[in-house]
Amino acid sequence: MHNQNLVKIRICRSVDNIILNNDISIQTQNTDIKFKNSIDGHYGLVLDTGAENIGYVYLSGVMGGKTALKELTVLDSAGCYIDGSIFTVNGDILFKRAVLLTDDLYVNIGTGIGNLRF
DSSP states (O other), X not given: OOOOOOOOOOOOOOSSOEEOSSOEEEEOSSOOEEEOSOEEXXXXXXXXXXXXXXXXXXXXXXXXXXXXXXXXXXXXXXXXXXXXXXXXXXXXXXXXXXXXXXXXXXXXXXXXXXXXXX
């Protein structure tokens, strides 16, 4: 039996940081995914803008700065713009498509168990 947790996300402008309480997968139908806030929590985050590779992923805040993420995966997208830092706790960071750095990037995957893959 396939068990899938679905999470409804209300699109809004928020000034607060985002704290994950579960593994989260966000998939759009060929539209952009934009995070201007920091995201924390020891859970996995998967971002996917659809198989057509039209939408972009924008990561502008610190990912896992206060509480490191378990892992970060950016799947199908036209590309991923990053102008923040990314921290995981011995977890993988995977970018399936092009990554465009718009500022200095600091990546920490823990004590060497995690992988950074492009």
